[in-house]
Amino acid sequence: MSKRYLAITLVITLIIGLGMHIPRKAAKKPFTVVIDAGHGGHDPGAIGYESSIPEKTITLAISNEIKKQAKNKKIKFLYTREGDDFLTLKERTALTSLEEPDLFISIHLNNSAKIKTGYKLFYSDSNQFADLSQQYCQIVANELALIGDPFPFTGIKQANFFVLKKTACPSFLIDLGSISKPKDLAWLTHTDNQAELASQLIDVIEQLEKHSH
Numbered sequence: 001m002s003k004r005y006l007a008i009t010l011v012i013t014l015i016i017g018l019g020m021h022i023p024r025k026a027a028k029k030p031f032t033v034v035i036d037a038g039h040g041g042h043d044p045g046a047i048g049y050e051s052s053i054p055e056k057t058i059t060l061a062i063s064n065e066i067k068k069q070a071k072n073k074k075i076k077f078l079y080t081r082e083g084d085d086f087l088t089l090k091e092r093t094a095l096t097s098l099e100e101p102d103l104f105i106s107i108h109l110n111n112s113a114k115i116k117t118g119y120k121l122f123y124s125d126s127n128q129f130a131d132l133s134q135q136y137c138q139i140v141a142n143e144l145a146l147i148g149d150p151f152p153f154t155g156i157k158q159a160n161f162f163v164l165k166k167t168a169c170p171s172f173l174i175d176l177g178s179i180s181k182p183k184d185l186a187w188l189t190h191t192d193n194q195a196e197l198a199s200q201l202i203d204v205i206e207q208l209e210k211h212s213h
């Protein structure tokens with residue numbers, strides 16, 4: 001191969017390479033968020049007071065409320081489930097490798113009668129975006145603190161939950177409270193409160209979207 005031929009080939013390769021690259025960078029990808037409603041199908045999650053409503057039903061109700069209310073064009077929402085479906089933890093996190101989202105939020109509740117009423121946030125130190133995940137938790141905590149009683153903020157914690165450490169993007173889990181406490185369960189199962197929570201979560205995600213650029 002002559003030097004001249006080699007030079008031309010190199011230039012053409014560069015042009016093709018750049019040409020393929022530039023438009024993709026220029027096209028702004030919306031801030032993409034995966035909402036993961038914990039549990040589902042044969043996995044009910046926590047069973048609450050008087051076994052009335054399982055965790056899976058409440059997490060899905062809030063996820064579906066987010067879907068109903070989300071209008072911001074700058075944010076694309078994806079959902080790990082939209083019905084009473086069972087998904088393995090691996091299937092939930094696999095979505096983050098496929099879709100390359102900017103954030104993964106897992107929604108859960110707990111069944112401890114001892115834990116203080118309120119919500120808490122978890123992120124994982126083992127997530128490849130641990131620092132950003134922690135920063136996001138801080139922003140969420142500040143924003144959600146506005147809701148206040150009966151939904152106080154009780155802290156940010158580190159936990160190596162599978163859905164936090166294996167997600168290929170910043171992630172956090174929000175535990176919305178205990179369904180073993182009759183008062184909390186009554187509050188969390190009320191559709192107006194679920195709609196309010198979803199609306200607050202959307203507001204918070206909008207703040208995170210602003211923070212991302």
Ligand SMILES: [Zn+2]
Nearest residue numbers: 038045108109
């Ligand atoms: Zn759970």
